[in-house]
Amino acid sequence: MLIEIVCIVFYLCAAGWVGSRLFHHQGPNPTLMAIPAFLALTAHLYLLWEGILQTPGQNMSMLNVASLLAWLITFTMTLASFTFATAILMPVVFSFSAIIVLLSVLIPDIHIMQIELHPGLLIHISLALLAYGCLLIAVLYALQLSYISGRLKDKRPPFLHSSLPPLMTVETIFFKLLLTGTILLTLSLASGFVFLDNMLAKEQAHKTILSILAWLVFVVTTLGHQRWGWRGKRVISATLIGALLLTIAYFGSRFVREVLLN
Structure with missing residues (x-):
């Protein structure tokens, strides 16, 4: 203690x-x-x-x-x-x-x-943890991006004397994290289908489906930025939605089983 x-x-x-x-x-x-x-x-x-x-x-x-x-x-x-x-x-x-x-x-x-005893499972879990961690950091940068953008639009004096970073710097880091996290999530899902036999089993199907939905959100958002220049509220909102889906996939059923039912 x-x-x-x-x-x-x-x-x-x-x-x-x-x-x-x-x-x-x-x-x-x-x-x-x-x-x-x-x-x-x-x-x-x-x-x-x-x-x-x-x-x-x-x-x-x-x-x-x-x-x-x-x-x-x-x-x-x-x-x-x-x-x-x-x-x-x-x-x-x-x-x-x-x-x-x-x-x-x-x-x-x-x-x-x-x-x-299951090296394939170790690879899958490691990639999943890295992907989720990277995307959560991207969410933090998305929130920071939204905050700085709002302060710039309001032109409030305290902003001029704060230690907040330039908007473009935060945006650049955010999109790099989003791309890295999306790649890691892709590898995590691929490793799951390669090494695990129960990705679509009854007890795992909801997790797999929600993870794939989150992956689609991140892929579309990343491609939208790279090909069509998406940025701002659209990208921030999509990132938050994708992170929420991934959080429910990773922790939703386990929260019910390990916390609520216990």
């Missing part, structure tokens, strides 16, 4: 530091933010190691998977903060990870798998 408390406290410290400096003309100092952030990430990684690795098998419960995704996203965004202006996103990212760690304590669950 002590490690969980330490992890949550350091995440909240990082979030509080960034939030307090968000509209300062110099912005948050990435180095000072990184100190509590990496301490929290280290504690979080220990919790993942302890919580997922079971004997025998791995505990891939819904909250453990969500916690792993939260760690991947937080780690990636923290590293990115040294190169790109991600300050406006970091309080949300740190707070989300803190909430996931807290929920893992309050709602413990076990869902044992034998991943080492």
Whole structure:
């Protein structure tokens, strides 16, 4: 329990530091933010190691998977903060990870798998996690894009003194993440049909169908931007819809089975 408390406290410290400096003309100092952030990430990684690795098998419960995704996203965004202006996103990212760690304590669950016995399953799960993490980061950038665009249109004075990045920079990163995530999702679905026998079985059909629908949304959005120059609200809305479909596919039935029914 002590490690969980330490992890949550350091995440909240990082979030509080960034939030307090968000509209300062110099912005948050990435180095000072990184100190509590990496301490929290280290504690979080220990919790993942302890919580997922079971004997025998791995505990891939819904909250453990969500916690792993939260760690991947937080780690990636923290590293990115040294190169790109991600300050406006970091309080949300740190707070989300803190909430996931807290929920893992309050709602413990076990869902044992034998991943080492199924290398094809390991490939599929790895690609699925990377795709979902990348697309969730793209969603964060889409929200940042929408916020900056709205502030520019309103021409409110605080915007001129904030540490928010240029609109075109955020848009460029967003579309790169969207393309990367779409490619990873394509590979994830392909690996599922190649390595798994139950992609269309009764208990998995809804997940597969929703994942394919999300994939179609992301593919159409990506092609629309590259071929017809789609951008703005249309692309942001489509990205949010695709992410929602993918979230329901990944966690919907597991939430009902592992949380509500228990």
